[in-house]
Structures are given as C-alpha cells and as structure tokens.
Amino acid sequence: MNDRLKKALDKVQAEEELKNNTKAFLYKKTKGYTSTKTVPYRRLLPAIVCCLLVIFGGNWLYFTPTVEISIDVNPSIELGVNRFDKIISVQAYNSDGQELADSLDLKYLDYTEAVNQILTNENVSALLSNNAVMMIGVIGSGDAQSAKVLSEIESCTVGTANTYCYYANLDEVGEAHDLGLSYGKYKAYLELQALDPTIAAEEVQNMTMREIRDLIDNLSANNNSEVNSGNGNEHGGHGTGSGSGQGKRNGYGQLYD
Amino acid sequence: MRSEQEVNRAIEQYSNMVRRLCMIHLKNYADTEDIFQTVFLKYVLSSVSFENEEHEKAWFVRVTINACKDLLKNFFRKRVVSLDKIIEQPTEISTEDSEVLEAVLSLPQKYKDVVYLHYYEDYTAPQISQILGKNVNTIYTLLTRSKQLLREKLGGDEHE
Structure with missing residues (x-):
C-alpha cells in the first residue's frame, strides 16, 4: 500500500x-x-x-478650563475647572493668595471639595471671623456648567458669614488678567471705577475685599448725598449746549427747558 | 525579508509538497493558487531562521495545512460548490493511481494529513505529532484507522 x-x-x-x-x-x-x-x-x-x-x-478635553472660580478675601486665587468638574489649575494673584495656594493641594479635586477646603482653611476662617468679606465668583461663558457650578457653590457657602457669590461672563471680565487682577477684584474694580474714575488697578490689587467694599459703599453713599444736596461738582453753566442744544442741566442733574 | 533567490529555491523545493497537501484538502485549482500565494508570501515575510532543512520542511507542512484549514473555514467557500475538477492533471494519471488518490481523498479530513505525512513523506508518528501539535498516541490511532479504511477501499493486500 x-x-x-x-x-x-x-x-x-x-x-x-x-x-x-x-x-x-x-x-x-x-x-x-x-x-x-x-x-x-x-x-x-x-x-x-x-x-x-x-x-x-x-489632553485638550481634560486640561481646558471651562469655568473659572475666583475667590477673593485678601488672598486672591482662581481655580480653573474643566468640563469634568475637576480643578486643573490654581493661580494666585497676590502673596497671600500664593501662601494659601501653597498650603492646600487642590489640583484634580472636585471643585466643591476644593471650595470647602478653602472655606475651612484656618487663615480664611480667621479672616472671615474678623469681618472680612469673601467674594466667590463663577466665571463662565453662560453654559449649563457655569449655572450648575454657581448653584453648587452657593449651597456650599450657605452657612458661611460675609461670603457672597456672583456670576460673571468671561466677556465682561476678560481684561482682568492683563491688569494683574483676579476676576473677582476686577469686577469690584469696575464697580469702583464707575463711582470714582481716578482709581487705578494697582491700588485695588493690594486692597482686601472688605476695604474695596467699604470704599464702594462710601463712594456710593457720597454720590447719593451729593445728588440729594446739590453740592456736586457740576454746575448749571458747564452743561450748556453749543447752539443747537436744547437742554440745559442744572446743579441738581435735572433737565429743564 | 528573504531574497528572491532564496524564495525561488524554496518554491522549487517545496511546491510539489504544497501542491499535494492542497490536493488532499481543497476542491479546486483557484484555491490551490491562493494557498501557494499565502504560504510563500508568509515565507518571504517570515523572519524565522531555520535550523536545518528538516525544520524548514516541517514549517512548510504546518503553514500549508493551517492555510488550507483557514480557507475551508471561510463562510463563503463552505457554501459554494465548485465546478472545477479536484485534480487538474488528468492526462498523466492512470486509472490505478487515480483510484488510490480517490481513496485518500475520500478519507475523513482528520486522517488525510497523517496518511500523507506517513506514507508519502515517511515521517514517523512522533515526528507527525510534533508537526501537527497532537499527542503521539492520537497519531498512532489515526494511522491504524486510516490504514484499515484504505485497505477496505483499495482491497487491502499487503501490510506496510
């Protein structure tokens, strides 16, 4: 076979x-x-x-901040939050802020956890009990995440005295970093500037939020009293139009024919 | 990659063996061409360095059998009935030889390789077990059964 x-x-x-x-x-x-x-x-x-x-x-998805949280007492720091609600950057805007940022390890934490850590920090709570003002700002582009972050932070700070939360659009406060201010201080600076145009960004930089708030309160109180008493700098003659103008302004800031 | 001379030498040396293995497994010439291309392309691209000629030959046996099995597993081919003849060299094959070949082809799939390797290539059962990756005793069993089957088909006269 x-x-x-x-x-x-x-x-x-x-x-x-x-x-x-x-x-x-x-x-x-x-x-x-x-x-x-x-x-x-x-x-x-x-x-x-x-x-x-x-x-x-x-990398881009994770490391692009979508919302910034600006915390100002005197320490001014900003936390960059990504779309997954994690802190990806901690930026201090003055020496106190740098000290606070160094004493805490906030990176890659959930933002609520990070804000809680800041609120419970010894220095911060000492400042707050000394009647300091804390401004927590959420700076976003008006999307759902910013609204969510704001409401979360509002609920975080409910029991804390002298703490205020606000929301600002990135377009409004975009210039802040060019002036060397945090978003929170820049917003206060804008308010201050509306009342007293001579104020400079450098002055604001080294003031505490309490000082800024007090200054704003003083200036607006002054302005109101000036308007009411007629002691303002404007006098009737300065407001005269150039021929074709029909209106004149008197010292009370009112128009008459 | 291997050189052209090396590949041409291998084609001359092993194409008959590959052709026979294709013949016992496949049903048409087009498939055989496919297998030739697959096997020798694998050889060209393979970086295996063979210890000796036996090693190289065993590699070709293994690769060819695997390629044939892969081809037969193909869903489309399973459902296509080929019109081609199984053997395309009717001219030189006598009736007696074609009777033997038909007997081999009619064996169940699992016996074909061992029959070819044992009877034609003269491999021993332990060698076949190594090449096919099967137990030696399994090879002995397969050989005994295939011998019986062939004897029945071919009118068994003599033993090995």
Whole structure:
C-alpha cells in the first residue's frame, strides 16, 4: 500500500504555471523584493493617528478650563475647572493668595471639595471671623456648567458669614488678567471705577475685599448725598449746549427747558 | 525579508509538497493558487531562521495545512460548490493511481494529513505529532484507522 500511495502521489506535481504565477505574485507583492517595511508601517498609520487623537484630544478635553472660580478675601486665587468638574489649575494673584495656594493641594479635586477646603482653611476662617468679606465668583461663558457650578457653590457657602457669590461672563471680565487682577477684584474694580474714575488697578490689587467694599459703599453713599444736596461738582453753566442744544442741566442733574 | 533567490529555491523545493497537501484538502485549482500565494508570501515575510532543512520542511507542512484549514473555514467557500475538477492533471494519471488518490481523498479530513505525512513523506508518528501539535498516541490511532479504511477501499493486500 505504501508503494501504491507513493506512486500515485508522485504523479501530483506543482504545475510550472502555478510556480511561475506564485513567483510573479510574490515579486509584485514585495515590489521586487524591496519594500516590505512600508507595509506594516502603512497599516500602523491609522492606529498611530487614532492614538495621537486620543492622547491630544483627551489632553485638550481634560486640561481646558471651562469655568473659572475666583475667590477673593485678601488672598486672591482662581481655580480653573474643566468640563469634568475637576480643578486643573490654581493661580494666585497676590502673596497671600500664593501662601494659601501653597498650603492646600487642590489640583484634580472636585471643585466643591476644593471650595470647602478653602472655606475651612484656618487663615480664611480667621479672616472671615474678623469681618472680612469673601467674594466667590463663577466665571463662565453662560453654559449649563457655569449655572450648575454657581448653584453648587452657593449651597456650599450657605452657612458661611460675609461670603457672597456672583456670576460673571468671561466677556465682561476678560481684561482682568492683563491688569494683574483676579476676576473677582476686577469686577469690584469696575464697580469702583464707575463711582470714582481716578482709581487705578494697582491700588485695588493690594486692597482686601472688605476695604474695596467699604470704599464702594462710601463712594456710593457720597454720590447719593451729593445728588440729594446739590453740592456736586457740576454746575448749571458747564452743561450748556453749543447752539443747537436744547437742554440745559442744572446743579441738581435735572433737565429743564 | 528573504531574497528572491532564496524564495525561488524554496518554491522549487517545496511546491510539489504544497501542491499535494492542497490536493488532499481543497476542491479546486483557484484555491490551490491562493494557498501557494499565502504560504510563500508568509515565507518571504517570515523572519524565522531555520535550523536545518528538516525544520524548514516541517514549517512548510504546518503553514500549508493551517492555510488550507483557514480557507475551508471561510463562510463563503463552505457554501459554494465548485465546478472545477479536484485534480487538474488528468492526462498523466492512470486509472490505478487515480483510484488510490480517490481513496485518500475520500478519507475523513482528520486522517488525510497523517496518511500523507506517513506514507508519502515517511515521517514517523512522533515526528507527525510534533508537526501537527497532537499527542503521539492520537497519531498512532489515526494511522491504524486510516490504514484499515484504505485497505477496505483499495482491497487491502499487503501490510506496510
């Protein structure tokens, strides 16, 4: 049986055409036996692109702040919050702020946890019990996340005295960092400037929030009393129009014909 | 990557064996061409360094059998009945030989490899067990049963 099998199978041989076709196929496939190295590289390319997308896209998604939380007592710090509600940056705007930022490890914490840590910090609570004012601002672009952050922070600060929360749009306070102020102080500075245009950003930078608030209160009280008593700087003659003007302003700031 | 000379040498040396393995597994010539391309392309791209010729031959047996099995597993091919003839060299094969080949082809799938490797390539059962990755005793059993089956089909006269 051995021999019969061998004899029969011996008859089965690879045809010349089959061999030649295979040789031609291999020559074509390997581009003349030169370039197989590019084949796996090309196959890997989409995978590499996907990996890069995931890495850089993920990086961008995680490390782009969507909301800033500005906390001002005298220490002024700003917390950058990403879209996953985690703190990704802590920026101090004065030396007290730097001290506070150094004493706490807030990075990658949930923002509610971070705000709680700041509120319960010894220095901050000491300041607050000394009648300091704390402003917590949420600066966002008006999306749902900013509203959520604001309401969360409001509920965090419910039991804390002298603490105020506010919301500001990024467009309103965008210039703050150029002036070296935190968003919270810049907002107060804008308020102050409306009352007293001579005030400079540098002056505000080193004032505590209590001082700024007091100054605002004083100035607005003064302004009101000036308006009411007529002792303002404006006098009737200064308001005269140039010929075609029909209205004149008297010392009381009222118009008459 | 291997050189063209090396590949051409391998084609000359092993194409008959690959062809026979294709013949006992596959149903048409187009599939055989596919297997040739797959097996020898694998050889071109493979970085395996063979210890000796036996090692290389065993590698070809293994790769060819696996390629055939992969091809047969293919969903589409399972449902296509080929019109091609199984053997495309009717001219030189006598009736007696084709009777033997048909007997081998009619064996259940699991016996074909051992029959070919044992009777034609003269591998021993332990060698076959190594190449196919099966237990030696399984190979002995397969050989005994296939011998019985072939004897029945071919009118068993003599033993090995």
